[in-house]
Amino acid sequence: MKRPQYLPLFRLWHWLTAFSVLGLFATVALRSTFLDKKANAQIILNKLASISIDQEQAVAVAKAIRTPMWEWHYLLGFLLAAAVAWRVFLMLRGQARMPLLKLLQAQGLHEKGKAAIHLLICLGILVMTVTGLFYYFCDSESFHWVKEIHQSLLWPMVILVLLHIGGVLTHELSTKECIVSKMIHGDEEASQKR
Ligand code: HEM
Ligand code: HEM
Numbered sequence: 617m618k619r620p621q622y623l624p625l626f627r628l629w630h631w632l633t634a635f636s637v638l639g640l641f642a643t644v645a646l647r648s649t650f651l652d653k654k655a656n657a658q659i660i661l662n663k664l665a666s667i668s669i670d671q672e673q674a675v676a677v678a679k680a681i682r683t684p685m686w687e688w689h690y691l692l693g694f695l696l697a698a699a700v701a702w703r704v705f706l707m708l709r710g711q712a713r714m715p716l717l718k719l720l721q722a723q724g725l726h727e728k729g730k731a732a733i734h735l736l737i738c739l740g741i742l743v744m745t746v747t748g749l750f751y752y753f754c755d756s757e758s759f760h761w762v763k764e765i766h767q768s769l770l771w772p773m774v775i776l777v778l779l780h781i782g783g784v785l786t787h788e789l790s791t792k793e794c795i796v797s798k799m800i801h802g803d804e805e806a807s808q809k810r
Pocket of ligand 1: 796
């Protein structure tokens with residue numbers, strides 16, 4: 617009998633992670649488009665042309681409008697930190713594999729590629745969480761490099777997640793293994809039948 621891989625607590629970890637990472641991407645996307653402080657400050661200046669306010673005041677108003685949305689970045693950030701702690705707990709209990717071990721044990725190029733992407737996603741999430749939490753609690757100019765690491769990992773993370781979702785969907789459509797369904801409903805039954 618094959619050991620089930622997609623146990624309930626593992627699935628919970630996966631969807632908690634996916635939900636918070638996709639939500640974090642959304643907050644960053646909103647911050648740099650509809651709620652961009654410079655673009656919105658310009659709209660405020662144009663619309664309030666009859667009242668004399670300067671660029672700095674307009675940016676302050678634009679930032680105040682953005683703040684409630686950006687609070688979600690922190691909320692989702694703490695959720696992601698909880699998911700990281702959850703994953704460590706699962707690995708200690710033997711209910712999830714160590715991503716590095718999974719890569720070392722993977723057979724064949726395809727399995728190795730998949731395991732490498734999973735490892736990079738896990739490492740990326742870990743660095744994002746540590747730098748994000750550090751910057752949240754210690755917002756000082758002398759630690760600006762921490763924020764730079766945090767910011768510069770955005771695009772690598774987006775690319776890794778797109779590769780992951782693309783790979784999962786390709787696998788789903790080209791095989792009968794139904795991995796997406798297993799990640800939702802589990803594979804305990806399928807493992808018992810074998
Ligand atoms: C930001 C979003 C996501 C992140 C960060 C993420 C992260 C991960 C990670 C790290 C793994 C490897 C787990 C392990 O074995 O240690 C994984 C596996 C998996 N993910 Fe995601 N995931 C995301 C979104 C999705 C979505 C949207 C789907 C469904 C369409 C999905 C379906 C799966 C499946 C089916 C597996 C198992 C792959 C296998 O065992 O071959 N993921 N995910
Ligand atoms: C996949 C995960 C994450 C991504 C992609 C991400 C992305 C970003 C980006 C791009 C910025 C810069 C925004 C800008 O200045 O335009 C940022 C800022 C920030 N992030 Fe994250 N982040 C993630 C996770 C986290 C986590 C887990 C926390 C922890 C609470 C966090 C806390 C912060 C803080 C404190 C800032 C600075 C905000 C500011 O200066 O106004 N982030 N993040």
